[in-house]
Amino acid sequence: MPVITLIGYRGSGKSSVAAPLAERLGFDWIDADDEIERVAGKSITEIFAEEGEPRFRQIEREVMQSLLGRDKLIIAAGGGAILNIETRKEMREAGPVIWLKASVAALEQRITEDVTTSSRRPALTSSASQREEIQNLLDQREPLYREAATSTVETDSKTVSQIVDEIMTSLDSTD
Numbered sequence: 001m002p003v004i005t006l007i008g009y010r011g012s013g014k015s016s017v018a019a020p021l022a023e024r025l026g027f028d029w030i031d032a033d034d035e036i037e038r039v040a041g042k043s044i045t046e047i048f049a050e051e052g053e054p055r056f057r058q059i060e061r062e063v064m065q066s067l068l069g070r071d072k073l074i075i076a077a078g079g080g081a082i083l084n085i086e087t088r089k090e091m092r093e094a095g096p097v098i099w100l101k102a103s104v105a106a107l108e109q110r111i112t113e114d115v116t117t118s119s120r121r122p123a124l125t126s127s128a129s130q131r132e133e134i135q136n137l138l139d140q141r142e143p144l145y146r147e148a149a150t151s152t153v154e155t156d157s158k159t160v161s162q163i164v165d166e167i168m169t170s171l172d173s174t175d
């Protein structure tokens with residue numbers, strides 16, 4: 001049985017979509033960021049501050065490798081999980097990979113308003129603003145999301161429940 005991986009930029013809705021999608025499919029679900037924090041024994045912001053981003057990426061890689069070896073699981077990946085070439089390959093071997101897309105404006109609003117941002121989403125660049133960071137990183141990452149994805153869902157102006165419905169339809173059509 002497959003593992004379904006949700007990918008996309010910070011704020012695209014991966015963590016929000018994972019649980020209701022898992023319920024519809026009768027799968028388990030896991031947020032890779034929760035698993036990283038459990039393994040490290042500290043928050044993501046603390047990992048970045050105390051050990052640096054390269055160490056965070058190493059833990060993220062190990063967590064993704066382990067989760068992608070499981071069965072009947074929905075993974076809400078972190079936005080940067082696709083930076084690792086082995087992870088991109090293993091996601092596709094494990095099952096459907098759904099790219100949740102959103103505009104820069106929607107991502108900025110969701111990230112700014114989300115209470116988990118301070119513990120979970122440290123700055124990734126020295127950009128002057130959140131909007132500039134999103135734009136710069138999306139320019140770099142979009143080709144990787146595109147390469148990894150087996151299907152894409154636009155999320156602007158859609159509720160989580162509408163997004164789950166759309167993913168269910170895309171899974172039916174690829175089965």
Ligand SMILES: Nc1ncnc2c1ncn2[C@@H]1O[C@H](COP(=O)(O)OP(=O)(O)O)[C@@H](O)[C@H]1O
Nearest residue numbers: 009010011012013014015016110114158159160
């Ligand atoms: N489709 C949506 N429409 C509006 N807000 C959303 C949507 N999906 C997620 N959000 C909100 O955006 C924030 C980030 O969502 P989250 O699921 O944590 O994203 P990710 O895991 O991709 O970073 C949360 O506050 C969440 O409630």
Ligand SMILES: O=C(O)C1=C[C@@H](OP(=O)(O)O)[C@@H](O)[C@H](O)C1
Nearest residue numbers: 009010011078079080120121122
């Ligand atoms: O895009 C990224 O590099 C990151 C995204 C975050 O996860 P979300 O995409 O769930 O916010 C978290 O893994 C960490 O802050 C790094």
Ligand SMILES: [Mg+2]
Nearest residue numbers: 014015033076
């Ligand atoms: Mg998340």
